[in-house]
Amino acid sequence: MTGEFERISLFTAPFEKGGGGVVAGPGDDCALTRPRPGWLLVSKVDELVEDVHFSAAFRPEEVGHKALAVALSDLAAAGATPRWFLVALGLPPGFPDRRLAGLAKGMSALASRTGAILVGGNLTRAGALSLTVTALGEAREGEALRRSGARPGYELLVSGSLGGAALGLRLLSKDGGSRRSWRRSWRRSAAVRSQLTPEPRVGLGTIAGRYAAAGIDLSDGLLQDLGHLCERSAVGAELYEENLPLSPEVKRLGAEGLELALGGGEDYELLFAVAPERVAPFVRAAKRRGESLTRIGRIVEGRGIRLLGKGGAPLPLPASAGWDHFR
Amino acid sequence: MTGEFERISLFTAPFEKGGGGVVAGPGDDCALTRPRPGWLLVSKVDELVEDVHFSAAFRPEEVGHKALAVALSDLAAAGATPRWFLVALGLPPGFPDRRLAGLAKGMSALASRTGAILVGGNLTRAGALSLTVTALGEAREGEALRRSGARPGYELLVSGSLGGAALGLRLLSKDGGSRRSWRRSWRRSAAVRSQLTPEPRVGLGTIAGRYAAAGIDLSDGLLQDLGHLCERSAVGAELYEENLPLSPEVKRLGAEGLELALGGGEDYELLFAVAPERVAPFVRAAKRRGESLTRIGRIVEGRGIRLLGKGGAPLPLPASAGWDHFR
Structure with missing residues (x-):
């Protein structure tokens, strides 16, 4: 198991960098983005916790996919086009790098297919594996659904x-x-x-x-x-x-x-x-x-x-x- | 201990509602906000976990304050004015309503003092109390700090x-x-x-x-x-x-x-x-x-x-x- 900064790099590696209205992505205290005119939609915070929201039957790629899918679904229900998202990972002690890479692989594949760009996140120790995603999207003024x-x-x-x-x-x-x-x-x-x-x-x-x-x-x-x-x-x-x-x-x-x-x-x-x-x-x-x-x-x-x-x-x-x- | 929807109401009760560019706040799949022209800043996701980031010496009000303070500090470091924030709560089984109200009290006092508006969140079961805050702020184009x-x-x-x-x-x-x-x-x-x-x-x-x-x-x-x-x-x-x-x-x-x-x-x-x-x-x-x-x-x-x-x-x-x- 590698150190914290290496693990963050390991996780963020497969995600696309830059473009999509991102002025500065992960690595700073804040992500810096340039919204288009109109409405900004912020998904409710969706958290997946091992043994509560997913079981050992899930492959890491599937957990990564689902954590982002749930947040993108919130945006879609509101008529928004996905732009950016953040992910907070809670990792139990001894969580293997191979599984961390799997989470990233599943999530980045869905992100790149849907045009959602990772702009930040956090990594912390936790009793059980958890993934918390917040997604930001845009809609033309008056065209968002409630x-x-x-x-x-x-x-x-x-x-x-x-x-x-x-x-x-x-x-x-x-x-x-x-x-x-x-x-x-x-x-x-x-x-x-x-x-x-x-x-x-x-x-x-x-x-x-x-x-x-x-x-x-x-x-x-x-x-x-x-x-x-x-x-x-x-x-x-x-x-x-x-x-x-x-x-x-x-x-x-x-x-x-x-x-x-x-x-x-x-x-x-x-x-x-x-x-x-x-x-x-x-x-x-x-x-x-x-x-x-x-x-x-x-x-x-x-x-x-x-x-x-x-x-x-x-x-x-x-x-x-x-x-x-x-x- | 009350049900999930009652607990969400209990938590959100002390926060100010509406205003501040919020078209629709908590309750929908997404919060709907109207950014001002310029840059949008998204704090990295900050998570506080009991026994990792705070101890039993903290009163609930102090935990609530600190969880938001850490995210607002990220925005301030980037030269941003706080606008909106989301909070995901992980509550251990049997977490008392009185403590939940305490978390909300400490967080809402800081929020109202700094003009940050709660626009969404999530509540989930967890092994230990955890608070994950993401804050959104704005800066004039070219005036954000990296x-x-x-x-x-x-x-x-x-x-x-x-x-x-x-x-x-x-x-x-x-x-x-x-x-x-x-x-x-x-x-x-x-x-x-x-x-x-x-x-x-x-x-x-x-x-x-x-x-x-x-x-x-x-x-x-x-x-x-x-x-x-x-x-x-x-x-x-x-x-x-x-x-x-x-x-x-x-x-x-x-x-x-x-x-x-x-x-x-x-x-x-x-x-x-x-x-x-x-x-x-x-x-x-x-x-x-x-x-x-x-x-x-x-x-x-x-x-x-x-x-x-x-x-x-x-x-x-x-x-x-x-x-x-x-x-």
């Missing part, structure tokens, strides 16, 4: 598919992550991959501000996160059960799959409330960027979330989804 | 006095922080207070960009931090021993006090390299703001730091200061 912009009559659109990350977590937990042969076969499952390395919807985020009225990313699960959005907007919502885009592995589970799609967290898909006349243009613009958007419901007056089956008959909400204060 | 701006012939100016925080740490460590009566008497010592609640030189930071060419804050100790500045600027430095502004308690310790002033960390004073013709105006402008600046040395060609006694005779650098790679 949770509070949903109005009755607006449609609910969700990106990608639902329930995969929760199923992946279940598959990983079953086997404890101790056997190498299992690890390899797990990774063939799309559900497991979406748990290990969720892909933040960065491209969708950069256009969402032009079409949507409110946005949130699905970290706690569709019902919980839709609940947050409704609460902030002082509205209710209806969900169309047969429209929910379950991933194929999740769909095969039947009722249990529906529970995962409604209550399972960590999909990091984006949920938007969109005025009816903007739905079609938004869906088309997303498609041009290779992103799918599915109409899964609508905003209504009042409070609470209702799940509707075929023909509009109300269905019971699964009790396990942990959102019963919204009923 | 470590790399020092040139031979520039004078070295330091704010306040040196060695107090290290002496305070020593006093606190002696008694382990277990006896309440001791705690009260400790707090009469200015050295102990500068360890517990260092005052970031925020006012000085807001004017420093007009006068200084390089800046750094003293977190690791004068010799180490001056070493960082010299390394970045590719220069050496001379320090005048008799000019070093030792705090009275530190001065009384003689040679040991000098060691604390040179090698002891956490003073969170600011060190600037200033072109000779700008020294007098800088000192006057600082004085008008109630801040003292002392000329303690100058930048020279070459590498390394030399300590000079009366008449310019070189003095040995104390071996305990942990910077001998600069000799």
Whole structure:
């Protein structure tokens, strides 16, 4: 194990340097950046802690990827384009250089693909491995999305598919992550991959501000996160059960799959409330960027979330989804 | 102990809401801010961890104060005016609400005094109490300070006095922080207070960009931090021993006090390299703001730091200061 400055160099080595409005990056007391005119968005601080947010089943590259992905997903939900980010690492005593390099590799690959530039961070001793990321992004004035912009009559659109990350977590937990042969076969499952390395919807985020009225990313699960959005907007919502885009592995589970799609967290898909006349243009613009958007419901007056089956008959909400204060 | 959302409310309650260029604060996926034209400065991520960076001798209010102070000191060293900050809290299981409120009280008092606005954060479980702060500030274009701006012939100016925080740490460590009566008497010592609640030189930071060419804050100790500045600027430095502004308690310790002033960390004073013709105006402008600046040395060609006694005779650098790679 090397000294503190060597470890910082080891970590920062694979990240791209300079450009992107950075006047001075890591190494000074502060990073110096030049924002474009408009709004600056600062992601909430997202912290991943070993054994709380990820297990030994995760490879270091996957932990590094996920820590940044979660922060970029926050920016995307707000309609922001990522610019800069900071990362604070808490490393347990004796943490091997090889694993530190793995964290950096996974994180830098996602950073370079999404145009997010590392501008600073910190390295400290900790009881358990932890990664704390704060990301900064920009939006044109008036084009950033908040949770509070949903109005009755607006449609609910969700990106990608639902329930995969929760199923992946279940598959990983079953086997404890101790056997190498299992690890390899797990990774063939799309559900497991979406748990290990969720892909933040960065491209969708950069256009969402032009079409949507409110946005949130699905970290706690569709019902919980839709609940947050409704609460902030002082509205209710209806969900169309047969429209929910379950991933194929999740769909095969039947009722249990529906529970995962409604209550399972960590999909990091984006949920938007969109005025009816903007739905079609938004869906088309997303498609041009290779992103799918599915109409899964609508905003209504009042409070609470209702799940509707075929023909509009109300269905019971699964009790396990942990959102019963919204009923 | 209350639930997660209640604890977040409990923590954020004493902080000022809105204003200060904040379009949307905590509660959304992102904070939405409106930067002024110019440069945006992002402090390195500063993390305080219980038993690593602070002990049980600290009251919660003092921990909250110090976590923010350290980040604001980074901004001040870079010549930035604080605008916004984020805080990630890692709380051990069973952490009492009363202590959480104490952290918030100490931090919000400093925030409101310095104009820094809480715009987001995170709360997570952790093995030990930890506070991670990232602060954002602004400077006029071209007026931010970096470590790399020092040139031979520039004078070295330091704010306040040196060695107090290290002496305070020593006093606190002696008694382990277990006896309440001791705690009260400790707090009469200015050295102990500068360890517990260092005052970031925020006012000085807001004017420093007009006068200084390089800046750094003293977190690791004068010799180490001056070493960082010299390394970045590719220069050496001379320090005048008799000019070093030792705090009275530190001065009384003689040679040991000098060691604390040179090698002891956490003073969170600011060190600037200033072109000779700008020294007098800088000192006057600082004085008008109630801040003292002392000329303690100058930048020279070459590498390394030399300590000079009366008449310019070189003095040995104390071996305990942990910077001998600069000799």
